[in-house]
Amino acid sequence: MLIQAPTLFAIAAFFASGVIGNPIKNGVESGNGIVAAREISIATSPDYACRCPNNCDYNDGHSCKFYDGTSDSDPIASGRCHYNKDHELTCMK
Numbered sequence: 001m002l003i004q005a006p007t008l009f010a011i012a013a014f015f016a017s018g019v020i021g022n023p024i025k026n027g028v029e030s031g032n033g034i035v036a037a038r039e040i041s042i043a044t045s046p047d048y049a050c051r052c053p054n055n056c057d058y059n060d061g062h063s064c065k066f067y068d069g070t071s072d073s074d075p076i077a078s079g080r081c082h083y084n085k086d087h088e089l090t091c092m093k
Contacts, residue, residue, distance in 0.1 A: 042067055042076055049091035050081035064091035 042065050043049035049064035058064070058081050068077035079093040 042072070043091070044072075046077075046079070046091040047088070049079075050089035058089060060089065066091050 041054065043054055044067055046064075046066050048054055049066040050058045050062065055062070055064070060082055062081040063078070064081050065076055065078050067074045069075070077091075077093050079091045081089045082092045084090045084092075
């Protein structure tokens, strides 16, 4: 019985780490059977909407969203990622 408790704990920890480390993307199954609603991320600026740390894989033409003001209660602006005059990706309405 003494060996069973640590073994059960190790198995439970292993499965829990899989659930925690496997995020649900776009409201689809995450690999372990869990389905959830899509989480929408809105950037705080047009620059962060197309660049790291949030969207490092975005390229020219990607759709993007950001808060059109200084607060997350401001309206949400939608646009496309394009290179600005400094050759940096930014979200343009």
